[in-house]
Amino acid sequence: MRVFGRLADGRIVNLYTIQNESGMRAEITDFGARIVRLFVTGRNESQTDVILGFETLGEYAADTSYQGAVVGRVCNRISGANFELNGATYRLAKNENDSTLHGGNVGFDKRLFEAEQISDSIVSMCYVSPDGEEGFPGKLELRVTYTVTDENGLRIDYQAQTDKDTLCNITNHAYFNLSGAGSQSVMDHMISIDADHYNSVNDEYIPTDVASVEGTVMDLRLPKAVCEAFSDAGLPKSPLVLGYDHNFILNSGSPAATVLSPRTGIEMHVFTDSPSMQLYMGNHLDNLPGKNGAVYGKHSALCLEAQIHPDSIHHPEWPSCILRAGSVFTASTEYRFSRKQILKGEL
Ligand code: GAL
Numbered sequence: 001m002r003v004f005g006r007l008a009d010g011r012i013v014n015l016y017t018i019q020n021e022s023g024m025r026a027e028i029t030d031f032g033a034r035i036v037r038l039f040v041t042g043r044n045e046s047q048t049d050v051i052l053g054f055e056t057l058g059e060y061a062a063d064t065s066y067q068g069a070v071v072g073r074v075c076n077r078i079s080g081a082n083f084e085l086n087g088a089t090y091r092l093a094k095n096e097n098d099s100t101l102h103g104g105n106v107g108f109d110k111r112l113f114e115a116e117q118i119s120d121s122i123v124s125m126c127y128v129s130p131d132g133e134e135g136f137p138g139k140l141e142l143r144v145t146y147t148v149t150d151e152n153g154l155r156i157d158y159q160a161q162t163d164k165d166t167l168c169n170i171t172n173h174a175y176f177n178l179s180g181a182g183s184q185s186v187m188d189h190m191i192s193i194d195a196d197h198y199n200s201v202n203d204e205y206i207p208t209d210v211a212s213v214e215g216t217v218m219d220l221r222l223p224k225a226v227c228e229a230f231s232d233a234g235l236p237k238s239p240l241v242l243g244y245d246h247n248f249i250l251n252s253g254s255p256a257a258t259v260l261s262p263r264t265g266i267e268m269h270v271f272t273d274s275p276s277m278q279l280y281m282g283n284h285l286d287n288l289p290g291k292n293g294a295v296y297g298k299h300s301a302l303c304l305e306a307q308i309h310p311d312s313i314h315h316p317e318w319p320s321c322i323l324r325a326g327s328v329f330t331a332s333t334e335y336r337f338s339r340k341q342i343l344k345g346e347l
Contacts, residue, residue, distance in 0.1 A: 067173070070125075075102055076307060181290065181292075245278070247277070250274070256306070260340060
C-alpha cells in the first residue's frame, strides 16, 4: 500500500496492490474503490495494462467519466429522477437531462472507501452511505472485495445492507482496451455477448422495452469485430449512432461476454451473476489526457458493466433493484484473462 494523494479536504487516499503468483497485478485506490491499473500478460510475456485511467488522484477527483470506479447507489439511469417506494416519493438529482445518472451528483465513484488489505491477492473496500445521501432512503453499508484469482481473473464481489428499504444497483465502470490502455480504438476487438435480448432505449438512453437482438446490430451472440458489428449498415437511429451504449439481458451462459484483442492476443472472459450488462464504448471520451501521456478518444475502450436492468424501479416486471431492510444485496463479476495465439488470417 502507498499514498496516492490527498483530497482537497486533507483526507489521505491510498493505492493498494493485489496480485497472484503468475504475476497478474491490479492497483486499486480507496477513492471510489477504483481500479487504477490492471496488468495482464500479453505477447512475449510482457505485462500490459488493460485499463484506462490516470496517473494522479487529482485527475480522478476531477473525472466525469467514472474511470475504473464502483458506481452506485444506483448505477445507470433513473428516469424522471424520482421513484416511489412504500408509498413515498423520493426526488433525486437530475444530473443528466431529466434523469439521475450513476448515483447522482456525488456517487460512490467520488466517495472515499475504508480499505483493508486481506492478503496479497485480496483487498476489501467499505463505504457507508448515510440515510438520505443523494436523496436515497436508508443507510447503505457497501463492501466491495477485489480478488486477483489464480485463474488470472479480477473478481469483484459486492455486498450491501440497509436499515430501511432502498434501491441498490452497483457496478464497476472500468474502461478496457486489451491492446493496452491508450493504444488505439477498440474497433478491432472481437466481442461476443451471450444475450438474446437487450433494452431498447429512447433518445435520452432510458430503457423503454425488452427487444430481441435477432437480425440487429445488437446480435453479438457470435464473436464479431466491434467495427463490423458497429457498421453504418444496420445501425438503428440516434442515439445509437455514437456506438454501443446498451444494456444486454444476459442468457444463463457462462461466460456472459468475451472480448479479444487481435494485436496482443489478450482475451477477456466476463463471468457474472448479474441479470444484465451495459456495453458502453467510451462514446463520450473526447481527448481526455490519461496515463503515460496517452490521450483517450471516442471508442478507445469498452466497458462491460454488469448490473440489474437500468431504470428497473419503473418496470416492476424486470428484476428488482429494491433492497429491503434486513436483506443482503450480493453480486459478483469476474474479468478473467488469457492469451490466445493469433494465427495469420485467423481473424
Ligand atoms: C455509461 C452510460 C453512458 C455514459 C457513461 C459515462 O454507463 O451508459 O451513457 O453515461 O456511463 O460517461
